[in-house]
Amino acid sequence: MSGNILKFKKKDIILAAAVIAVATLCAVLTPLLSRKGEFAVITVSGQEYGRYDLNENRTITVTTDLGTNEVTIEDGKVYVSYADCPQEICARHRPVSSDGESIICVPHELVITIASNSDEGEVDAVTG
Amino acid sequence: MRKNVSIILSVIMLLDLCSCSASLKRYTRVITGYFDTATTVTAYDVSDEAFEEHVEEFESLLREYDSLYSIYDDAEGTNNLKTVNDNAGIAPVEVDQRIIDLLLWGKQCHSITGGKVNICFGAVLKIWHEYREEDANRLPSYDELCEASAHTNIEDLIIDEASSTVFLQDPLMRLDVGAIAKGFAGKSICDYASSNLWHDAAISFGGNVITFGNKKADGHSRWNILVENPDLLSDEEFLTLEAADNSIVTSGDYQRFYIVDGQKYCHIIDPETLYPASEFSSVTVICDDSAMADLLSTWLFIEDQETGMEIVDGMDGVEAIWTDSGYNVTMSSGSSYYVR
DSSP states (O other), rough: HHHHHHHHHHHEEEEEEEHHHHHHHHHHHHHHSSOSHHHHHHHHETEEEEEEETTTTTTEEEEEETTTEEEETTTEEEEEEEESSSSOOOHHHOOOOOOOOEEETTTTEEEEEEESSSSSOSSOOEOO | OOOHHHHHHHHHHHHHHHHHHSEEEEEEEEEEEEEEEEEEEEEEEEHHHHHHHHHHHHHHHHHHHHHHSSSSSSOSSSHHHHHHHHOOOTTOOOOOHHHHHHHHHHHHHHHHTTTOOTTTHHHHHHHHHHHHHHSSSSOOOOOHHHHHHTOOOOOGGEEETTEEEEEESSSTTOOOTTTTTTHHHHHHHHHHHHHHOOOOOOOOOOOOOEEEOOOOTTTTEEEEEHHHEEEEEEEEEEEEEEEESSSEEEEEEESSEEETTTTEESSSSSSSTTTBBOSEEEEEEEEOOOOOHHHHHHHHHHHHHHHHHHHHHHHHEEEEEETTTOOOOOOOOOOOOBBB
């Protein structure tokens, strides 16, 4: 009987250790894996304009009635390389690459959001 | 037997976790066109249809507050702050209770900050606004600013709660609620949203962040709030804060500014000097109340480091992070709890 309990305890410890190991692994790996976004989603006036792989360097020119923005994807990062809006706040924005980050051109109602296939999101909101 | 029980329990717990994330999906929507900025909603909802419906309701509230608190555009079918400004020295204007509430808070802000944040400072702010918009590489004259600052006495703002009217006694006075309106509106909108639309959300009103409920991610229940890097030339991420039922607001000099002779002039004006505050490139405030966070971020942006630290230390549940013009960071003592 007592031997039985001892045996059981041992397995318990193994189970607990395994659970802790997996949890730690998840906790360590999740931020590392989800940190970088996978693609850039461009929306104009609330409508999706297109989604673009971050691994593919390219420049997308978005022209609407409101104006023109040139969005450049370079080495996994996205920035606005040209804009004809009055204050060019979007063009001054530093390149973004983390899941959940965005660049917004208010006058042109253009939004670039970094997204990934994981639905957790690295960044939930931006202050500044 | 006990082994079986523990395995079954583990499986049930795992299933619980799975079903939880399966029934709630994460959504993000950027809404442009209000408060001269973009509002970003990240929320968990049960279905695409439910989220659409809730976002629509959220947006209609945002629209209402924006049009009531606007000093630039007339509100369709109702009086707003522009109407109040247009009637300065002419007649009291009957307004929505939400305007009365904002202006009463504005008076409180004035007394809390000893006049450093003054919603009756529109005459001076208007001059800077025009020069900035024009981007003409020139500064307004001190005389011009001084003349305008004679019309900024908060006592000339008459709020009659009984008759729901507002009157600017001084014909040259103008309201400008830019320093407090987003935080105040955001608080009211999120009070409604948290009890009627979403249980868990992180919402940014152009950088004024309000979070409620929890993020649903493995190992994370707090929301990740990225603080924008005030150094525009840097492509590094600056700082990530973790929030739960907090508001985080940043005032910065790096979005709305113009440059004269190589010198940067931002949109936050010190009422004492009548010139843009220049000590910091950004100040971030963390507290429970978004109206207070909004007020404090502007106030601390104007005050020097030492005074600012005293203000923060003297308040319960308030933390702040200052970045000076050389991008050196100073944090209040309890900030580290929020830094990821």
